[in-house]
Each structure stands twice: as structure tokens, then as C-alpha cells.
Amino acid sequence: xxxxxxxxxxxxxxxxxxxxxxxxxxxGLLIGLAILIVVGMxxxxxxxxxxxxxxxxxxxxxxxxxxxxxxxPALRRARLLDFVxxxxxxxxxxxxxxxxxxxQQADDQDWLSLQEIxxxxxxxxxxxLAALDLYEEMWGSVLLGGREEEVVELREGLxxxxxxxxxIEEEPQDFSPKPDKFDDRIDNTQLAGGIVVAERSYIPPSxxxxxxxxxxxxxxxxxxxxxxxxxxxxxxxxALRRGVEAxxxxxxxIDHKGEVQMTEVVSVRTARKYRKDFIKAAxxxxxxxxxxPKLVDDRPVAASGILKKYIFNIQD
Numbered sequence: 601x602x603x604x605x606x607x608x609x610x611x612x613x614x615x616x617x618x619x620x621x622x623x624x625x626x627x628g629l630l631i632g633l634a635i636l637i638v639v640g641m642x643x644x645x646x647x648x649x650x651x652x653x654x655x656x657x658x659x660x661x662x663x664x665x666x667x668x669x670x671x672x673p674a675l676r677r678a679r680l681l682d683f684v685x686x687x688x689x690x691x692x693x694x695x696x697x698x699x700x701x702x703x704q705q706a707d708d709q710d711w712l713s714l715q716e717i718x719x720x721x722x723x724x725x726x727x728x729l730a731a732l733d734l735y736e737e738m739w740g741s742v743l744l745g746g747r748e749e750e751v752v753e754l755r756e757g758l759x760x761x762x763x764x765x766x767x768i769e770e771e772p773q774d775f776s777p778k779p780d781k782f783d784d785r786i787d788n789t790q791l792a793g794g795i796v797v798a799e800r801s802y803i804p805p806s807x808x809x810x811x812x813x814x815x816x817x818x819x820x821x822x823x824x825x826x827x828x829x830x831x832x833x834x835x836x837x838x839a840l841r842r843g844v845e846a847x848x849x850x851x852x853x854i855d856h857k858g859e860v861q862m863t864e865v866v867s868v869r870t871a872r873k874y875r876k877d878f879i880k881a882a883x884x885x886x887x888x889x890x891x892x893p894k895l896v897d898d899r900p901v902a903a904s905g906i907l908k909k910y911i912f913n914i915q916d
Contacts, residue, residue: 664692668699668864674740677703681745698862702853705902707739711747718754728758823895825854825903833885833910836877839870846870846912848882856900858891866907882910 663686667679680696680703687693717723717731732754735741741751839846847869853862863883868875886908894903 660687660690661692663687664690664696667696672740673703673706674738674743674746677707678740678744695862699853701861702855702902702904704745705856709896709901710735710738718758725758729755732758821895821897825858825891825894825906827889828858828892829890831885831888833881833912835912835914836874836881839874839877839912840914843914844871844874845914846874846878848878848910848912850882850886850908850910851904852886852906852908853902853904854891854893854906855902856893858893858900860887860889860891863887870912878910878912881912885910 663679664683667676667683670676670679677700680700683690684693684696684700690696714731714735718728732751736751740746741748847867849866849868851864851866852860855861863886865879868879870878889908891906893900895901
């Protein structure tokens with residue numbers, strides 16, 4: 601009797617243990633499935649939020665670099681204007697605007713020189729038109745930021761008056777020789793070779809030669825920017841403690857007042873770990889340095905590509 605009861609209890613306990621094991625396995629599977637769902641949701645959310653921003657930032661910086669590398673000043677101005685207007689919150693917007701200011705100052709100087717030629721009474725129309733064509737080729741009046749309306753107005757003013765046209769077509773002239781006319785007093789019995797009276801002695805007219813008025817040429821006097829008040833860079837403290845030295849070369853854009861408007865890194869010679877520290881120190885010093893501006897015939901103008909070297913030497 602007791603033996604039978606024990607057997608029943610043993611069988612019931614085994615069933616309970618097996619049921620508990622299955623429950624634990626099911627719960628474990630549910631937990632694992634929930635973890636996979638959470639991880640998948642986090643990965644998708646991170647991909648949808650972070651990756652587009654990173655990609656967009658890289659594309660915007662690439663647009664800025666390509667605009668800055670454009671060699672033609674008119675195209676560079678158009679691309680930089682498009683960059684500033686399209687990405688007003690970009691961290692390079694101020695640098696792009698500074699470059700635009702330098703380009704615009706150069707355009708203003710060339711436009712002023714063109715005006716002097718156009719309204720110079722000693723210059724003739726071909727010279728004025730050639731100067732206008734040269735300006736339009738250089739600064740692309742139809743591009744973004746150009747002077748399309750002003751150029752059209754100047755060109756119409758030069759070509760609207762007949763006296764300003766370089767070559768005026770003349771009426772065609774007859775250069776064939778005129779027939780000879782014999783003296784009527786000679787009768788027909790006169791032998792051939794009698795006296796002939798020419799109507800006139802014909803000399804073909806020489807074509808009119810148009811000559812340009814003499815123009816005086818002189819050498820343009822250009823004076824490069826010179827330092828008026830130099831600012832030495834502050835040695836980065838972290839590099840100073842470790843005895844790290846460096847050499848940084850910057851390219852500067854200086855306006856007509858002698859102030860540095862923009863800096864670009866040309867080269868850096870130091871340990872990679874300290875490059876940013878030295879560049880930052882050199883740029884701060886360059887932006888605080890004052891110059892005597894570039895002079896063209898004693899007239900201050902903007903200058904670009906002025907190299908400035910900063911040497912960080914611990915012994916100094």
C-alpha cells in the first residue's frame with residue numbers, strides 16, 4: 601500500500617519538474633526574443649537618425665572644398681555664394697563669406713579700372729570694347745554675383761553711336777580705268793597713233809588707313825603687404841609640457857585695410873596628436889596680426905595667398 605503511494609508521488613514530482621523546466625525554457629526564449637527586438641529597434645533608430653546627418657555634413661563640407669578650389673574667380677564667387685545661401689548654419693559659412701569679401705574687393709577694383717577706360721576721352725571705341733570684353737571674360741557678368749545689367753548698359757552705350765563703331769563700311773568705289781577720249785579735230789584720214797588727248801590721268805585712290813591714337817604705357821607699381829603689428833602665437837600648454845615643437849604655414853587673405861579676413865592651412869610639421877593645437881594657436885595669432893595693405897599705384901587693394909610661417913620652438 602505505501603509502496604504504491606510513493607510511486608505515485610514520485611511520478612507526480614517528475615511531471616512537475618518537467619513542467620517547471622519547460623516553463624523556464626519558454627520564459628528564456630521570450631526574454632531572448634524581446635532582447636533581439638529591442639536591439640533591432642535601437643539599431644534601426646540609430647541608423648535613421650545618425651547616419652543621414654553624418655552623410656549630409658560630409659557632403660556639405662565637400663561642396664565648400666570644391667568651391668574654394670575653383671581657380672576661376674567668377675566661378676569661385678558663384679559657388680561660394682551658393683554655398684552660403686544653401687547652408688547658412690554651416691561652421692564654414694564665415695570663412696566662405698570672408699573669401700567672398702576678398703573676391704568682391706578685387707572685382708570692385710577691376711570695375712573701377714574699366715570705368716576709367718570707358719570714360720576716358722583719349723581712348724577710342726575699339727580699346728574700350730576690348731577692355732569691356734576682358735572684364736566680362738574675367739568676372740563672368742552672367743554668373744551669380746556678376747554685373748550683367750551694368751555690362752549690357754556699357755556695351756549698348758559704346759555701340760549705339762556711329763562714331764564709336766570701329767569699322768564703318770564705305771560705299772564701293774570703281775577702280776576700273778576710264779576709256780581714253782580722242783581729239784575730235786583729227787579726221788579719219790589720220791594714221792593710227794595720232795595725237796591722243798586723255799580725259800584725265802587716273803590714279804586709283806589709296807585706301808584710308810585708320811590708326812589708333814598713341815597710348816602711353818607705364819609700369820604698374822605694386823607693393824606687397826607688410827606686417828605693421830605682429831602677434832606671436834601662444835604655445836599650446838599640452839605640447840609645451842611634453843617638449844613637442846612644430847612648424848605651421850598659413851595662407852592669408854588680407855583686405856584693403858590690412859586686416860586678415862581668412863586663413864587656410866598650407867602645411868603642418870609636428871606630431872599628429874598635437875596638430876590641431878598648433879593650428880589653432882597659429883590661426884589666432886594670424887587673425888590678430890595687422891598689415892600695411894597691398895598697394896597698386898599707391899592705392900590699397902585686397903590681397904590673397906600671403907604666406908605666413910609660425911615656428912614653435914621651446915628654446916625660444
